[in-house]
Amino acid sequence: MTYTNGASNGTNGHAASPTPAATRLRKMLTEGNELLVLPGVYDGFTARIALEVGFDGLYMTGAGTCASKLGQPDLGFASLNDMREHAEMIANLDPSVPLIADADTGYGGPNMVARTVAQYHRSGVAGLHIEDQIQTKRCGHLGGKEVVDVDTFQQRISAAAATRKKLNSDIVIIARTDALQTDGFEEAIRRLKAAVTAGADVAFLEGINNEQEAREVCRALAPTPVLLNMVENGATPSWSVAQAKDMGFRIIIYPFAALAPAYEAIRSTYKRIKETGVTDIDPTFTPKKLFTIVGLKEATAVDVAAGGQLYGKV
């Protein structure tokens, strides 16, 4: 299915505002029945690479944001400001491509959750996930997790949904439960259903262990779309897009898709410098190539349209 961004010329000669990314994401979920594939991105460079390849949307990983922006593990180090600022930069590189961004626990009680949703909305984020872990959260694929009670979780989602409504926003609210590890499958499903009752648009069962759980969560939550978190080498087996679709998922995210290859590639190059004294990087990777990947053409077009000639000789 192709979604246009809806931009057209208004009668006053100004271009009409394009459809917000949140509205586009919501439409993809409600009007289609395809599986939306969103690679994990953790900074502007990885986002640009994903945009170049072309996907239904992007996923801003909190683990990757903690690692790249703060140099810290996914243990609740990132604040709302860290996450919002990062998400805003990524969401606006190409606002026609929806960004789903991690919002951890929502960063506090109902008022903080409301603030988080409002700030993500104003930043151009199309969807966000809010979970039921305690504030000192950790990556969902680590042991020793703790969750808040179901009422507290429901309040987080209610505050998110009320904010979406108040702002007349289409931002997609994704309720994530981490209760599978702590309380088992039945309780996790109960929590996701409670979250949908409270206004969540999408359900996210963290740390799915096997195909039976995968199929069952999609069946139990239907018609609510369910998101699959494809963290390689974590609790969940590695499934392909085709398998995820067959199991009934509507969104698949790959938080480690950029992190793992970046680590390998960067580390081996750094080691080569240390051991041989040269980087030996691909000779076609010129400075101009890097800047082309991150928007040289667009920057040149803006300058030329303004009557400038700044980049003619780049």
Ligand SMILES: C[C@](O)(C(=O)O)[C@H](CC(=O)O)C(=O)O
């Ligand atoms: C999805 C996630 O929240 C993320 O930050 O990308 C993480 C990924 C990870 O750290 O393995 C999560 O699953 O908790």
